[in-house]
Amino acid sequence: MLIGLFNERGFANMKSRKAFAIGAVAMALLLGACSSSGDNAAESTPSESAAAFPTEDLTLNISWWGEQEAPGAQKWLEESIALYTKEHPNVTIEHVLQTTDGLIPSFEAAAAAQSGPDIQYFWGGIYSQQPGWDGHIAPISDYLSEEELSHYINAKVESGFQGKVWTAPWYVNPSFPLLVRTDILADNGLAVPTNWDELMKVCDVLSAKKITTIAGGVKDGWFGGWIYSILGGQSVQSQADVINAVVGTTKFTDPEHAGWWTKLEESKNRKCWNDDINSLELYQAQQKFVDGKAAMTITAGPDAPNFVKKAGGDEKVTIMAMPAWSDGPLAGKMGTTSQTLGITKWSKYPQVAADFIKFTHTTERLNAWYAATGSMPADDRFDISQVESASTKALFESALDGAPYLENFIPAQLDADAVFKNVQLVLKGTVKAADAAADMQAVMERLRKSDRKLVDNFTAWAK
Amino acid sequence: MKLTRVKSEAVGVVSRQRPARSSREAFLWIAPAALVILFIFGYSVVTVLIQSFRYDGDWVGFENFSIVITDPIFLTALKHNGQLLLAVPVLITLAFIIAIALFETRRGMRFYRSAVFLPYVLPIPVVAVVFGQIYQLNGALNIFLKSVGLDFLAKDWLGDPAIALGTMSSVIIWKEVGFGVILMLAHIISLPNETYEAARIDGAGFWRTHFSITRPAILNTIVFYGVIEAITMVSWVFNYVYVMSNGLGGPGNATMVSELYIYRSAFQNKAPELAAAAAVFLFIATLVLMIAFFRIQRRSIAGTFNK
Structure with a gap:
């Protein structure tokens, strides 16, 4: 049957087909024009005020991420939901844990x-700013008092925008x-490196013995952003320097x-x-550290205590910032x-959502989170x-x-298109440092053309 | 054709009206289905088209197209789709050879047929995850190669930008070849035995028989399979790339394809207008490809009948 559709006969009567096609396209155009959606959500209205707590039955949905880097988060969230809904029997809360790659697209x-x-769960900085700029979220500062928000760590630095705060920090x-x-270093006669040169010497010694110094995986890209932040952050004065490069005042090829x-x-x-850093995902590679096959790794902060436990506790593991390579x-x-x-x-019950978020910041819930x-x-x-x-x-x-x-102060697309990509290529040895920097600058310049609001948004954010 | 023309000239006015009436009748018959197709496909195509000319609700002419067509990542993606097309002749050849092998196999044909078709029915994400593990630098393939002394063949299959796209093609070929085998085998089995017997009596050998009899006889199916696979390579490899490169099209942009570019523009980079412009380019490319293939098909069919 299918083959029949593609045979010669299917091409007969072309004139009638053309007439039909023209009619069809015209009809579809009409349909498309009639139902053309309002492309963007309305702008945020900072003057919104919290309404009275609703008494009717309602359901809140939470889309979140975090179990991946803070194991136990799901248990805590379910416990928090149970406690909150016990206090508010008219409220039902459902939650969906997203995958790392699926969080933003979903x-x-x-x-x-x-x-x-x-x-909705958002990573900090640009990841919470962008949905605000796009009109997809209401500022949390419209629903929580300034006094309450003043306790939330990094709220203003990362989520603040022209006097408002987009999202509420959950965990650090x-x-x-x-x-x-330290056990692997000691076994090989090495001390914990305190600066970049010492770290390189550790690499020399361990690689000669076929031991991996730092375990990482860049196949899924994320680790590239981490490396950018912990190495790139060492040569700038503040996040303002990065925003300057984003808006074009300086360049990503400048030495800093x-x-x-x-x-x-x-x-x-x-x-x-x-050696397999390019063919492993981040979490796969970190396992090498736990298994004692690598002397070091870099983890998400919330997961670091778990890694320390798994690798043998404080006696065998020390946590530190990346050794300094600059005097910035x-x-x-x-x-x-x-x-x-x-x-x-679009939430019908923003004040209830805010109230639940506030509930998660009660002393009992904060302690429960840590536990x-x-x-x-x-x-x-x-x-x-x-x-x-x-x-x-x-x-x-x-x-x-x-x-x-x-990483939270550059456009997410720059992160993916320039940082993730070039970190992979530099670690594979197919791109040189200078070319990677030039490509990052080129991607940024292109982004300023394609995202026609980018410069205005970042400039406003910097104020 | 000649006979028809003579007949219609003789019948005159009446014969000219008949096709018109039957044409209207045909449209009436297909109208319900056509309307459904129009709504499902036509509406979305037109919506994408409109969106590709707008930015933030404003009409911007060809600006989005200009941005997309000058984006090196999109051009790389198109190039990769083009390179994936090279897998189509490989697929056709492999499918044809395997189909003949199965046709000539007397024992266990049913088992082999199922075994060959199995990859095609496996979900792409499952296949991509499994091959993603196999192709790791320290994965099963390299462990095997090293164990048999072929260390020099062990590569970073998906981590090396120079070979990552080729590696991905091999997975696509492994999965897609079964479809071609089943299509061709079904057609070969339906061919009349007398033709083969006559060929044998005339002294045709194995290769001669299949090259000169089987191949032209199933040309329709081969071309159809070629069209389907060409469309697959241009606009249906997203799942493979997304799962095997964790949605990045990496390492670098080594496995970036146009579908992934569209997806990332729309859902990761929050640029639906650029995604729409890229989708229009992809639509046009697919359309051109289909027209080209149909022309080839018409020529090859006409050539077969002329012979």
Whole structure:
């Protein structure tokens, strides 16, 4: 039957087919024109005020991520939902855990349909700014008091925009700690490196013995963004420098933005990384560290305490910031970012969503978060003195006074198209540092043309 | 053709009206189906077309097309789709050879047929995940190659930008060849035995028989399979690339294809207007390809009958 459709006869009577096709296209054009959607959501209206708490039966949907980097988060969330709905019997809360690759696309699909979750998980910085700029979320500051938000760690630095705060920080992600197995270093007569040159010497010694110094995986790209932040952050003065390069005041080929590519290339040449870094995903590679096949790895801050436990505890593992290769003000400092929750513009019950978010910041819930995940809730009311592990305590304290996490201050597309891509290529040895920097600048210039609001948005954000 | 023309000239006015009436009747018969197709496909095509000329609700002419066509990533994606087309002759040849082998196999044909067809019915994400593991630098394939002393053949199959697209093609070929085998085998089995017997009596050998009898006899099916696979390579490889490169089209842009570019523009880069412009380019490319293939098909069929 199918073959029959493609035979000669199917081409007969071309004139009639043409007439039919023209009619069909015209009809479809009419349909398309009639139902053309209003392309963008309405702009945010910061003057919205919270309405009275509804008494009718209602359901909130949460689309989230985080179990991947803070195991135990799902248990805590379900517990929080149970406790909240017990207090508010008219409220039902359902949640969906998204995959790493699916988090943003699923939200974009929901935003296009203006329907979906009431509460959406966002990474910090640009990942919470962009949906605000696009009109997909309502500022959380419309529903939570300034006093309440003042306790949320990184709220203003990353989610603030012209006096408003888009999303509510949930938990802190110290970004990104280097985990060092002191037992492996000691077995090979090495000490924990305190600067870049010492780290390179460790790479020389361990690679000669066929031991991987730092385990990583860049196949899924994300690790590239981490490396950019922890190496690239060392040569800038603040996140404002990066935003300047984004809007075109400076260039990504300038020394303060390009130097880190050279360091990355050096680390590849000194065989610091596992040879299969390009064919492994991030989480697959980190397992090498737990298995004792690598002396170091870089993990998500919330997951670092778990890695320390799995690898043998504080006796065998130390947590530190990436050794400094520059004398910049942020060199050697741990980055800090908060993962956040936002309220979607289409939510029918934004005040209930905000109330639930506020509930998750009660002292009991903050302590429960730490108990469930071992990571730090994004609230300065959390009592750090309850943390027993010395390395975890040091990690939390470093995040309180951390450096800005650079990846969150560049367009997500620049991250994927330039950083992820070139980190893969530099680590494979097919692209040189200078070419990677030039490509990053070229991608940025192209982005300023294709995203015609980018410069205005970033400029407004910087104010 | 000649006979028809003479007949219609003789019948005059009446004969000229008959085709018109039957044409109207044909349209009436196909109208319900055509309307459904129009609504499902036509509407979305037109919506995409309109969106490709707009930005943030405003009409911007060809600006989106200009941005897309000057984007090196999109051009790379198109080039990769073009390179994937090279897999089509490989697929056709492999499918033809396997179909003949199965046709000539007396014992266990049913088992072999199922075995060959099995990859085609497996879900693409499952296939891509499994091959993603097999092709790791320290994955099963390289472990095997090293174990038999072929270390020099062990490569970073998906991690090396120079060979990643070729590696991906091999997975697509492995999965898609079964479809061609089944199509061709079904056609070969339906061919009359007398032709083959006559060929044998005339002294035709194995290769001569299949090259000069089987191949032209199933040319229709071969071309059809070629069209389907060409369309697959141009606009249906998203699943393979997405799963095997974690949605990046990497390493670098080594496995970027136009579908992934469209998906990323629409859902990751929040640029639906650029996705729409790229989709229009892809639509045109697919259309051109189909027309070209249909012409080839018409010529080859006409050639077969003329012989």
